[in-house]
Amino acid sequence: xxxxxxxxxxxxxxxxxxxxxxxxxxxxxxxxxxxxxxxxxxxxxxxxxxxxxxxxxxxxxxxxxxxxxxxxxxxxxxxxxxxxxxxxxxxxxxxxxxxxxxxxxxxxxxxxxxxxxxxxxxxxxxxxxxxxxxxxxxxxxxxxxxxxxxxxxxxxxxxxxxxxxxxxxxxxxxxxxxxxxxxxxxxxxxxxxxxxxxxxxxxxxxxxxxxxxxxxxxxxxxxxxxxxxxxxxxxxxxxxxxxxxxxxxxxxxxxxxxxxxxxxx
Numbered sequence: 001x002x003x004x005x006x007x008x009x010x011x012x013x014x015x016x017x018x019x020x021x022x023x024x025x026x027x028x029x030x031x032x033x034x035x036x037x038x039x040x041x042x043x044x045x046x047x048x049x050x051x052x053x054x055x056x057x058x059x060x061x062x063x064x065x066x067x068x069x070x071x072x073x074x075x076x077x078x079x080x081x082x083x084x085x086x087x088x089x090x091x092x093x094x095x096x097x098x099x100x101x102x103x104x105x106x107x108x109x110x111x112x113x114x115x116x117x118x119x120x121x122x123x124x125x126x127x128x129x130x131x132x133x134x135x136x137x138x139x140x141x142x143x144x145x146x147x148x149x150x151x152x153x154x155x156x157x158x159x160x161x162x163x164x165x166x167x168x169x170x171x172x173x174x175x176x177x178x179x180x181x182x183x184x185x186x187x188x189x190x191x192x193x194x195x196x197x198x199x200x201x202x203x204x205x206x207x208x209x210x211x212x213x214x215x216x217x218x219x220x221x222x223x224x225x226x227x228x229x230x231x232x233x234x235x236x237x238x239x240x241x242x243x244x245x246x247x248x249x250x251x252x253x254x255x256x257x258x259x260x261x262x263x264x265x
Contacts, residue, residue, distance in 0.1 A: 028128075028129075028132040028138055028163075028164070028165070029136065029137045029138070029263055029264075030132075030137055030138035030139060030140060030163075030165050031049075031137075031138075031139055031140070031165060031166060031167070031168050031196065031262045032140045032141075032142060032160040032163065032165040032166065032167050032168070033045060033046040033049075033139065033140065033141045033142060033167075033168050033170060034142045034145060034146050034156065034160065034167050034168070034169055034170070034184070034188075035142070035144065035145055035169065035170045035171070035184075036145060036169065036170070036171045036172065036177065036180035036181050036183075036184045037144070037145055037172070037180060038144040038145070040170050040171060040172045040201060040202075041170060041172075041201035041202055041230075042141050042142070042170045043064075043081040043084055043085065043141060044084075044201065044230075044238065044241060044242060044245070045168075045170045045199055045201055045230065045245075046062070046085060046088075046139050046141045047062075047084050047085050047087075047088035047238075047242040048088070048230070048242050048245035048246045048249060049139060049168075049246075049249075050062055050085060050088040050089040050139050051088040051089070051242055051243065051245075051246035052246045052249045052250055052255070053089075053137060053139075053264070054088070054089060054090055055246060055250055056250075058136060058137055058264065059135050059136040059137070060089050060091075060135055060136070060137045060138070060139060061089065061091060061097075061131040061132070061134060061135030061137070061138045061139070062082075062085035062086060062088070062089045062091065062097060062138070062139050062140075062141075063085075063096070063097055063098075063127070063128060063131055063138060063139070063140045063141070064079055064081050064082040064085060064097065064098050064140075064141050065098075065099055065100060065124045065127075065128075065140065065142075065143075065159065066099075066100040066102075066108045066119060066124075066143045066150060067079035067081055067082060067098060067100065067101050067102065067143070068102045068103075068104060068105055068106060068107070068108055068111040068143065069102075069103075069104065069105030069106075070101045070102060070103055072103070077101040077102070077103060078101070079098040079101055081141065082097050082098035084238055084239070084242065085097070085139070085141065087239060088239075088242050088246075089139070091135075095127070096127035096128075096130050096131050097127075097131070099123055099124055099127050100112070100117075100119055100123075100124075102114075102115060102117075103115070107144070107148055107149055108143050108148065108149065108150050108151075109149040109150055109151055109152075110149075112151065118151055118152075119150050119151040120151070121150075121151070121154065121158075121159065121162055124159065124162075124163075125162060125163070128140070128163055137264065138165075140160075140163060140165060142156045142159065142160065143156055144156065145184060146160070146167075146184060146187060146188055146191070146193075147187070157187070157188065157191045157193060160193055161191070161192060161193060166193070166194040166195065166196045166262070167188055167193050167194065167195045167196065168195075168196055168197060168198070168199060168227070168262070169181060169184050169185060169188070169195060169197070169198045169199070169224075170198075170199050170201050171184075171198055171199070171200050171201070171218065172200070172201065172202060173200050173201070173202060173203045173204065173207065173211045173214060173215075173229075174208070174210060174211055174214075175208075175210040175211075177200070177214050177218070178214050178217045178218055178221070181198055181218050181222060182218070182221055182222055185198070185222040185223060185224055186222075186223075189223070195222075195223075195224045196224065196227075196261045196262055197224045197225045197226065197227035197258070197261050198218055198219075198222060198224060198225075198226050198227065199226075199227055199228045199229075199230060200214070200215055200218070200226065200228070200229045200230065201230045202230070202231075202232040203215075203229040203230060203231050203232060204231075204232050205231065205232070215229060225257065225261065227254070227257060227258040227261060228249065228252070228254065228255070228258055230245055230248075230249075231245075231248070233245065
């Protein structure tokens with residue numbers, strides 16, 4: 001199997017022991033946020049969840065291991081995604097929160113190669129363990145979807161496995177989302193990842209026929225629960241959007257199911 005080949009390749013270099021098991025020196029509660037595609041709103045969902053947990057008095061940490069398409073401020077690259085996550089959690093934006101920053105908005109493996117760099121899983125794992133010592137729950141946001149290449153044949157799915165975190169899959173609401181969401185969930189399970197549920201983001205106030213039928217199909221066919229339908233909120237101020245989504249989640253009775261599934265209720 002391709003999965004087993006990649007894992008053997010990674011032995012000894014990325015926090016995986018010789019017997020194939022993951023280094024679990026830190027017993028971490030957390031969740032890995034992935035998406036059915038790029039641009040589905042993983043960062044907004046991760047930030048809203050972080051703000052919800054903060055409002056519930058949980059010491060939450062955040063992490064964006066790899067960011068591409070970074071902007072440049074004062075001569076240095078900045079991950080705007082990581083900035084939003086850190087603000088949402090009320091934590092400092094350190095190098096552990098965002099270990100790898102690349103300028104070009106392309107696949108991380110390609111972006112790193114352009115800058116003559118290499119994404120080392122051992123560095124990400126060390127940062128993750130440090131954050132785990134400082135926080136009770138960690139939200140990690142992946143790059144793009146599960147099959148996005150990071151380094152040397154290793155994918156985002158490999159990183160989620162290495163960190164030993166279950167997944168939340170963020171999906172878009174429109175036509176095609178059923179196929180994309182089922183493919184992501186089935187691939188994740190086939191690769192040995194635990195999927196806790198799906199979240200549909202940017203759900204419209206007046207959904208089309210495709211948008212109105214997709215949630216039930218995803219919920220019934222993916223094999224995991226649909227944990228939330230987050231509404232589309234107008235406005236360009238992402239912090240205000242995050243605050244509104246967190247407030248809505250705080251009031252929703254179904255949020256208790258979401259928290260239970262990620263191990264917090």
